[in-house]
Amino acid sequence: MNQKWQVPGFAEVDELGAGGFGRVVLAKHEESGQLVAIKYLRGEFLSEPWVADGFRREAWLLRGVTSPHVVRLFEFIESPQGAALVMEAVPGVSLRALLAAEGTLAPESALAILKGSLLGLAAAHAAGVVHRDYKPGNVLVSREGESKLVDFGLATLDGQSGLAAGSPSYMAPEQWAGQPGIPATDVYAATCVFFQCVTGHRPFEAGTTEQLRSLHERGSVPLDVVPEDLRPLIARGMAKDPAWRPASAEAFVTELESVARAAYGKDWERRGWKRLATSVAALTALTPLALLATGGMAAAPVAAAGGTGTGVVAATVGKIVISVLAIGALVAGGVWVYTSLGDPPRQAALSVTVQTAAGQDPALPITYSLQYPQVSGHADAAVQQRVNDALRAPIDKRLQSLRQELADPDILGMVRERGDVLKAHTTAEVLLQTTGLLSVRYDHTLDSAVIAHSSWQFPETVNVDLSTGQVLGPREMFRPEVLTAAGMDTLTARLGPHTRNGFCSTPAIGSYGGDQVSIDASQVQGADHVPGADIGFTATGVDFLIKWYELGCDMASGQETVSLPYDEISDLLQPQLLTMLGRQPASAPASSSARPSGTTYTNPRFGFSTLVPAGYTASPYHPENGDGMQYTNASLGATLTVWGANDARTAQEILDETAQEIEGEGGQVTHQQVDGTAYTISGYDAGGQIFYERGYAGPASRACLRWGYPRAHKADLDAPVEATVNAFHPGDLTRPH
Known part of the structure; x- marks a missing residue:
């Protein structure tokens, strides 16, 4: 294959550099005489998806950056022989x-x-x-x-x-x-x-x-x-x-x-x-x-939008780079194929599958059926192994505890005498998967006439850093100032309104007891100042599985899962954890300055709520099987729509149908993602306006937030969009409304 393929209309002057995947040359535009730098990808790498996609990604991203302090992209061209970026040459x-x-x-x-x-x-x-x-x-x-x-x-x-x-x-x-x-x-x-x-x-x-x-x-x-x-x-x-x-x-x-x-x-x-x-x-x-030095700084060989380019390549590629609309355009008798730059290449997500370890112990009366997640496709094999070891550890630990129990001859004799067989069962549920974190809830049960482990009756959650394989504990989750007596008081106050009956009190015996308990494990268990709960992460917030009796309440209080929305707890979480969760660290300067003033809207039917920026006019919104509100700002041309609907589709099904609808109407989807029960989709509608939609799907209903606004006001609306998305609470999606 010809490694010296050249972009038509340009004459190579000299080579500026070369590498394993291609080369960079100084070239002259034959018609205008202007000098440019051309970065070539050799043709053989077009068949290597990760190399070719990376080159296209560079073009797609660079075309959106305009600054005298960034080397300008003039043209992008791809053919069966190679691909090239035509860029500004800098003296x-x-x-x-x-x-x-x-x-x-x-x-x-x-x-x-x-x-x-x-x-x-x-x-x-x-x-x-x-x-x-x-x-x-x-x-x-x-x-x-x-x-x-x-x-x-x-x-x-x-x-x-x-x-x-x-x-x-x-x-x-x-x-x-x-x-x-x-x-x-x-x-x-x-x-x-x-x-x-x-x-x-x-x-x-x-x-x-x-x-x-x-x-x-x-x-x-x-x-x-x-x-x-x-x-x-x-x-x-x-x-x-x-x-x-x-x-x-x-x-x-x-x-x-x-x-x-x-x-x-x-x-x-x-x-x-x-x-x-x-x-x-x-x-x-x-x-x-x-x-x-003699030719001066190279001017663009293609004109600005609406102007006239020079040469076949400039005239054709310029339209692609500027409008970002052309798809599969053919010129020069079908020789050159120009690639659409509309969608950025995406990295494949890490694959997570639920496995089952089932069987019978060869020497002991134990049968088991234990689920655990397993990841594949990680870029680092060693990290992938650490992640999988951490995800399997809960079932290995449970099985080992049974074997240790039966190591006692008296207990084993009692089990055999009664003809008992210990039946262990575990189900695993992925609560949240992001690019940086995996949160998994395990539910354990044990069926035995002789042995009763109370620990088998309660779930446990494992949260793993996917970049290192580390299992996250309280110190990796919470800021240092939260892991104090005062910090635990703050967390208790945040959790209280979300519990069924508030934090209960210890049993009263005479003049002793009767005090309200705290989430602080140190008050009862003599531990450090850490939450006395099993903690998991979901798309909408942090789940605390609280065993009330372990905090000092009576046994009748049982257990309860309390969900705290992210906007009520983000300031207590470690910035590194928020990054893993795909959320802006609460203490970053951008967060505090970006949050606009406004009010909170809560829908009385579906229970979802969000922040509404100041200066927006409200009007009712009635989608099929649902209810919501639409807020508009005429001066910015911006619309914020929030709604709930009775809908049993999954997040992936909703995302797929939404994308098909947008593209069917002539719009363009530039980003789409599903994280558990949540989905995000954004891009440009048929009229060229930016849209951003965030939604949550439950077994019986869903809640959605959608922004639409002109590209010209993106800078004005970045902060309000971020604030409303972070403040959006989907409400109860487990039932129809």
């Missing part, structure tokens, strides 16, 4: 080459480069894109005093998982753990690069990848080698917990400028670029990009 050098030549940079120069590339990241974050591979080789420094971000090959949409890859020297702890990308992940990497610029070495260096991972996850940043004025900035940007970093690149730029002015004066940026000018010009002169 400059990579930060990697600059550091190789200079060793270290003056603080003002490092700050100037960091600011420009952070502005590029800010544009990506505003478009919902997380870069995930910020490193010196992906930052271009131009002679004109600009820094630009390149290579979105590992990028993902905000909050979505991507390839388990990156540049280890700059990867944030959550990226090492395989968690979904968030803007704070890019902030961490950018700060690592900034550290390298001012010190001449990376913040962490190690002999093995595992050692490097450990340093990024737990090691202290060596701030003593950093100029004192810059230490707070680096400490913030490299915080282990993403909730304590600046929430976005834009927020980080604000902090950077404040630090730079205080430390180096008002003209710090001008002086920083001035110091770089000679080195950047000299290094550029040694590359083929020196040709841009």
